[in-house]
Amino acid sequence: MQFSIIISLLLHTGFIILTVMGLPIFNNQKIDIPPIVQVEILEITEQTNVPEVSKREIEEKEDSEEKKEDVKINQPVLKPKLEKSDEKVKDPAADEEIIKPEIVEKKSVVNMPIRKPVIKKKDNFDPLKIAELIDMAKDTKPIQDVKDEEYESLDSTDTLVNKLTLSEEDAIRSQFLRCWSIPIGMPEDDSLVVKVKISLRPDGSLMKPPEVTDHQRMNKPSQKYFKVLAESALRAVRRCDPIKTPAVERYDDWKELQLNFDPRDILR
């Protein structure tokens, strides 16, 4: 009796194994690929792109992020007094044995001789205009509409009297070989030229932040390549700061320059 049960069990097991192995339906094995787990993404740029924010304010922001409501509605109103005075606002987040304001000041003086406190002021305050803070290229000058002809007339100098010699120009140009990290591999586009105006002090350092003449174009969603290129140009100007300039006696000739960052040949 027992013997026949064992035989029966063995045969049944064998039959089941054969079925599983043989029938194509069981061959449709589940593929063991890690499933794509969803990720929730929240933009916080507009809320946080403000220098020197107190911890309490940050916490408020985080609360508002979690609610995922309209960013602008929940955006905490920041007090413009933040940067007005030279005294830094006490930042509890920085309490943990870190950056003493004095050290920061000192370092910035040592490492960045160019930057005047005045500029800092302009850069940093007025948190209500956060969009402008994001766009460093923006300035207060009236915005001129750049038309297509402007790109074409890049090489024309008929309205300009060139006061630098070719070798002086070359000397300035060659500095950007090192400073400008070209964003390579962009699609070919003949309008991809970024014009940056710079104002220099007699020692060749920047008098004010470099300014992209066509900064409006930077903020157009369809112009992301222009934006990236413009940002690379602005980085290049700051990296090359201070620029080695022609003789200081001729300061008036070169105190203001327009640098045309033109990657068209490189992209071709």
Place this chain on the structure above:
Amino acid sequence: MKNLIQNILFFTLLSITNAVALIEIDITEGNREPLPIAITNFFYDDVDAVMLSEISNNLSDVVEADLERCGLFDPINEEAFIQKNAAMHLRPRFEDWRLIKSQALVTGKLKIVDGDKLRVEFRLWDTLAEKELEALVLITTLDNWRRISHMISDKVYERLTGEKGYFDTRILYVSESGPKNQRIKKLAIMDQDGENHRHLTSGKELVLTPRFNPTKQEITYLSYFKNLPRVYLLNIETGNQEVVGDFPGMTFAPRFSPDGNKIIMSLAKDGNSDIYVMDLKSRVVTRLTNNPAIDTSPSYSPDGKKITFNSDRGGSQQIYVMDNDGRNQKRISNEGGNYATPVWSPRGDLIAFTKNFKGNYAIGVMRTNGEGERLLTENWYQEAPSWSPNGRVLIFYRETPANEDGQGHSSTLWSIDLTGFNERKIETPQDGSDPAWSNLLQ
């Protein structure tokens, strides 16, 4: 009135003087070195240290590896970092980062929320302009940290190049093993960095040319059934598999349309091969070419309006372009040599191809009208380029010849940047061929 005229004259003159004073300098060259970037370990509160310390290390390692591998960034060694405290996530000391030549900086904070969820806050900074470029919060499960890392890499890449990234993607390929005349070929899938490698088929049947559906977790490929090559569809989530259509001849070289609703392929009948398209919903098949020559390797333009394909109708294998209804067939390759495997770039501006000339094989790109041909890499044998979803990188496979004893044959996956730089071998557990790149995961 007189005053007004005087004023106008004065200001006009003043503006002219200003215009004259401004000197323009054209900067037409810069350096093409990768952009130095600092990727810091993401901070976390002490209470979460047990769960997050490892994730923090892994996450920055993955981001660093992604950005380094793409060839456009040069991650700075962590040991050079000056600022190491948590405050940098809110306001980095930019001068410290400039000092180590970093032009961009990635900082972040990790937190456990709702008991078991990972909240990753990350920021990208421009250290020269001293501004925040990107700030995002990503919330997911704890074990999904790898995908989050790739997504962060994608955001950094997108913000600094103007192009979408390609790190949160997968690569499909044919995994090969065994001697040259008895190769076992299995479909395999992995993350673009080689992680999460899996085989999709057992190797019993020969498989070739796998391709992703651009919109779904679905692939199409060629497999042999009763010694007849057939195009198959495989859902990689459910494992469901089916033959595409029931054709009298053999079907091969399948590829999805950009909307994922059609499969375009070659159908060979009576020694003649033409291009057909099948609507996956209605299962209606339309013939697009009707030529006694061999037409094969069709690939859609990203807008779905054009198709590039390969044909020997002119006496040698060349690349052609036609409308999506088969009209206006026109040869575009004209530089001599044989061309094969044309693939339209997802960016729309280029067609990648394999070119055989002077006994060598090259992977190259040309504009969609055939102009501006550039060969990116040449070798003994290489073929089958496939684009990264952003149209910046090509992946292909390369073979080495076997010696007299039949040894030494290998087949490996490689990638190269559109600019011809940054050629890299892609590591796979076994040999590999026929790679295909997925879109960004949804």
